[in-house]
Amino acid sequence: MPVITFEMTPMSKEQKQEIVKGFTETAVRVTGIPAEAFYVLIHENQEENVGVGGTLLADMED
């Protein structure tokens, strides 16, 4: 029943595949629970919807 949620900005499909594979492998190794019991949810947040230090990512200069 374990659920892993990843709050992130937009990613490519390849990145999502690697995240889901890597998180699940770590969780299986550490807990001993079978892989098929692990759910991973990826929430892609636009830069306008994320704040760090009181400022939106969308307003930060790189």
Next chain:
Amino acid sequence: MPVITFEMTPMSKEQKQEIVKGFTETAVRVTGIPAEAFYVLIHENQEENVGVGGTLLADMED
């Protein structure tokens, strides 16, 4: 103040209406709290953003 969050793949409006109605009726019956206090949030996740057993739903064969 109870909040029910439903992490799901995309649904039709009719399904959402039934989910919100059914979850709230169960919660009111079990807790005795008035219906208007219950909030339900539906998060629709694309199949590319959900992993089960280390694989994206988008990559699974039906």
Next chain:
Amino acid sequence: MPVITFEMTPMSKEQKQEIVKGFTETAVRVTGIPAEAFYVLIHENQEENVGVGGTLLADMED
């Protein structure tokens, strides 16, 4: 892969059994997904950790 999270104040075990059973039955009926795929997580929050209208539940007079 659906996940239902219920943010609530403390409940009895009997209430938890009924919530999990009722939410899952509704979700199965509406979505057609098999029951064993549904996870329900109950987060019990103390009244000191919940605010409504700017005031903690713990500070409200009944």
Next chain:
Amino acid sequence: MPVITFEMTPMSKEQKQEIVKGFTETAVRVTGIPAEAFYVLIHENQEENVGVGGTLLADMED
């Protein structure tokens, strides 16, 4: 490491800027943790994806 999540309906960019600024200022003042440690995540939910009292916001008359 504190994380503030705001589940809301759609907002303008100006509203998001003020929310992120205001929440972070309050959190810094109350906890004494430096502003740059605070993350704010804004989840904009369509009115069809929010229920109150068993009814979707999208189905309520104003």
Next chain:
Amino acid sequence: MPVITFEMTPMSKEQKQEIVKGFTETAVRVTGIPAEAFYVLIHENQEENVGVGGTLLADMED
């Protein structure tokens, strides 16, 4: 129906009162939604249950 969740380490009751009051005042001012519609949930996480940069808070030297 807005819900604000604050993921934090343990706080005093006075801090919780100020957080709930301050977040709600900001949200009311920015959105124009009445205060009584805002729910705030405070999740207090032990230092053993929070990681930053790959290390538990409980393992960091001050």
Next chain:
Amino acid sequence: MPVITFEMTPMSKEQKQEIVKGFTETAVRVTGIPAEAFYVLIHENQEENVGVGGTLLADMED
């Protein structure tokens, strides 16, 4: 600003250390974001607070 939340049953401190280390290493490798930006939150749920297939974990026979 990425946040990883792990909803799980109780774990040992050693398991938490490995989860936080492993998830963060995967996320850094896949996204290229520096490790110190990643927050991991572990929510330990009692077996009475988790349902699978409509039944509490606490009521399942091993």
